[in-house]
Amino acid sequence: MSRIVYLIREALSSLRRNVLIVIGAVLAVFISLALAFGALVVNELLGLNIAAWQDGTHVVAFLYDEGQNNVPVGAHESLLQEVLEWDEVENARLVSKAEAWIEFQRIFENDQQMLDALRDPTVLPASIRIELQDIRFHETTRFRLEQQQQVVRQVNTAAESIEQLQNLSQVLRTLGLGLAVVLGVAAVVLIANTIQLAIYARREEVAIMKLVGASNWYIRVPFLLEGLIEGVVGAALAVFAVWVASDNLAKAGQSLELFKLDISNQWFFRWGLLVLLFGAIAGVVGSLLGLSRYLRDADGTGPDIPKGF
Amino acid sequence: MIRLENVTKVYEGGTVAVNDVSLDIQKGEFVFLVGASGSGKSTLIRLMLRDEPVTRGRIWVAGKDITRLPKWKIPYLRRSVGTVFQDYKLLPNKTVAENVAFALEVLGRPSSVIGPQVGQILELVGLADKAGRYPRQLSGGEQQRVSVARAFVNRPPIMLCDEPTGNLDPKTSVEIMRLLDRINRTGTTIVMATHDHAIVDAMKRRVVALENGRVVRDEVAGRYERTAEEE
Ligand SMILES: Nc1ncnc2c1ncn2[C@@H]1O[C@H](COP(=O)(O)OP(=O)(O)O)[C@@H](O)[C@H]1O
Ligand SMILES: [Mg+2]
Numbered sequence: 446m447s448r449i450v451y452l453i454r455e456a457l458s459s460l461r462r463n464v465l466i467v468i469g470a471v472l473a474v475f476i477s478l479a480l481a482f483g484a485l486v487v488n489e490l491l492g493l494n495i496a497a498w499q500d501g502t503h504v505v506a507f508l509y510d511e512g513q514n515n516v517p518v519g520a521h522e523s524l525l526q527e528v529l530e531w532d533e534v535e536n537a538r539l540v541s542k543a544e545a546w547i548e549f550q551r552i553f554e555n556d557q558q559m560l561d562a563l564r565d566p567t568v569l570p571a572s573i574r575i576e577l578q579d580i581r582f583h584e585t586t587r588f589r590l591e592q593q594q595q596v597v598r599q600v601n602t603a604a605e606s607i608e609q610l611q612n613l614s615q616v617l618r619t620l621g622l623g624l625a626v627v628l629g630v631a632a633v634v635l636i637a638n639t640i641q642l643a644i645y646a647r648r649e650e651v652a653i654m655k656l657v658g659a660s661n662w663y664i665r666v667p668f669l670l671e672g673l674i675e676g677v678v679g680a681a682l683a684v685f686a687v688w689v690a691s692d693n694l695a696k697a698g699q700s701l702e703l704f705k706l707d708i709s710n711q712w713f714f715r716w717g718l719l720v721l722l723f724g725a726i727a728g729v730v731g732s733l734l735g736l737s738r739y740l741r742d743a744d745g746t747g748p749d750i751p752k753g754f
Numbered sequence: 755m756i757r758l759e760n761v762t763k764v765y766e767g768g769t770v771a772v773n774d775v776s777l778d779i780q781k782g783e784f785v786f787l788v789g790a791s792g793s794g795k796s797t798l799i800r801l802m803l804r805d806e807p808v809t810r811g812r813i814w815v816a817g818k819d820i821t822r823l824p825k826w827k828i829p830y831l832r833r834s835v836g837t838v839f840q841d842y843k844l845l846p847n848k849t850v851a852e853n854v855a856f857a858l859e860v861l862g863r864p865s866s867v868i869g870p871q872v873g874q875i876l877e878l879v880g881l882a883d884k885a886g887r888y889p890r891q892l893s894g895g896e897q898q899r900v901s902v903a904r905a906f907v908n909r910p911p912i913m914l915c916d917e918p919t920g921n922l923d924p925k926t927s928v929e930i931m932r933l934l935d936r937i938n939r940t941g942t943t944i945v946m947a948t949h950d951h952a953i954v955d956a957m958k959r960r961v962v963a964l965e966n967g968r969v970v971r972d973e974v975a976g977r978y979e980r981t982a983e984e985e
Contacts, residue, residue: 649843652843653845654856655829655832656832657832657837657860658857658860658861660829661826663829663860
């Protein structure tokens with residue numbers, strides 16, 4: 446018990462004595478993990494938004510009016526039935542000319558100019574709104590619809606932009622992961638450096654401890670604790686900073702209905718813990734790296750007794 | 755207690771610091787290692803602590819061949835050998851009592867044992883009233899007494915001292931020697947490197963003289979200078 450108290454006291458006093466170096470290491474861990482975690486958050490946001498855009502309408506087929514252009518009455522309904530049979534189609538519904546007018550009025554409720562401009566509501570075409578099972582099939586659907594030249598006037602699809610976003614997300618995900626790895630390694634190296642400096646500052650003490658018969662582990666543990674504390678504090682700051690930033694972003698984004706900017710607390714908790722764990726591991730691994738150079742020499746007995754006696 | 759068999763130490767760079775030295779030191783002996791600066795006294799002490807590896811030869815300390823000791827056992831060797839150096843080697847951020855206690859903490863002794871034992875040894879070296887001071891608040895002689903207390907607190911069978919009076923004035927040196935003598939009388943084997951003529955001559959103990967890393971003289975109850983010529 447007194448042992449543990451002793452070790453913690455040693456670690457804390459070393460932290461206190463090397464304040465500047467320690468601040469440097471904590472900042473390094475903070476910056477690298479904040480960036481890495483930030484990349485993860487951006488990626489999550491993209492994922493959320495893509496998921497949100499994925500529900501709803503993917504393909505819209507605007508139709509010629511029935512009774513004109515050789516379109517027989519009932520052609521809309523029969524096309525809808527056909528579309529519903531297609532494998533890739535999750536759902537489809539017919540929006541009649543009357544419904545289109547109602548929708549138009551709702552969308553431009555506050556825009557008298559638009560309402561005035563459209564004097565003749567009958568110019569709005571009827572349409573079939575299609576939801577796909579998988580967005581990747583949008584080309585097939587478009588092609589199939591375009592075969593129905595007689596009834597289908599034009600095919601619009603949002604799928605392309607969604608697919609582009611998916612690809613972008615994939616790229617960002619890879620980049621973010623790469624960035625996280627690089628920055629994680631940087632954090633480890635910086636902690637290793639700090640611990641080396643801390644040991645260098647205390648090399649005479651370490652030599653004395655060895656002379657008195659302290660084992661390598663007895664000497665190591667305070668330095669390991671020191672690295673662990675640096676890693677965890679840096680990581681905690683990073684998680685906190687990213688959380689605050691993303692929370693503010695979510696608040697600012699509430700007015701923008703297009704984007705979903707709020708990440709669940711659960712997600713933050715899970716990934717935040719992971720980042721903390723990584724900080725802890727980085728701290729310990731960094732210290733071990735920093736220690737290995739100083740506790741190993743020709744004889745494996747550690748730093749020489751300072752010369753001159 | 756300590757046995758050296760044809761021990762040679764060549765440092766990186768080629769300096770032959772110890773050259774084919776054989777020595778046998780019995781339990782309870784007090785042995786002075788004397789010789790000019792650079793003759794190899796400190797190196798010999800470092801070899802006995804396995805602070806440096808030997809180049810050739812064997813060294814037994816307390817029955818164990820320390821030249822073959824695996825690295826992880828070195829701390830155990832150090833715990834059975836108390837050490838005192840010219841520059842005291844106290845931990846600057848620890849008080850007198852903490853410095854002495856450290857030698858026991860390293861052994862894993864419970865604090866209930868450490869407290870009384872530290873008190874007792876500080877009494878012995880006459881520093882009980884300065885237990886809470888830091889090394890920098892003490893005189894050289896006092897610091898060296900702390901160092902002796904730390905070396906002896908766990909009653910090691912052997913003490914190795916490298917010029918323990920090197921930084922002290924004659925009067926303070928005598929105090930330290932008195933302390934070491936008392937420790938020796940408890941049965942502790944002491945090997946002390948020194949180039950202090952007065953001390954060696956006054957103590958009348960075994961003297962091993964080194965010259966360029968070789969033993970040139972080994973006398974029971976000897977003097978610093980060669981006595982054979984005087985007789
Ligand atoms: N770490 C070292 N590396 C190289 N040479 C050393 C080292 N330590 C001591 N020496 C050399 O070994 C010789 C013996 O030194 P030392 O044992 O310190 O002698 P003493 O203690 O009798 O003055 C000297 O020539 C010294 O320069
Ligand atoms: Mg010397």
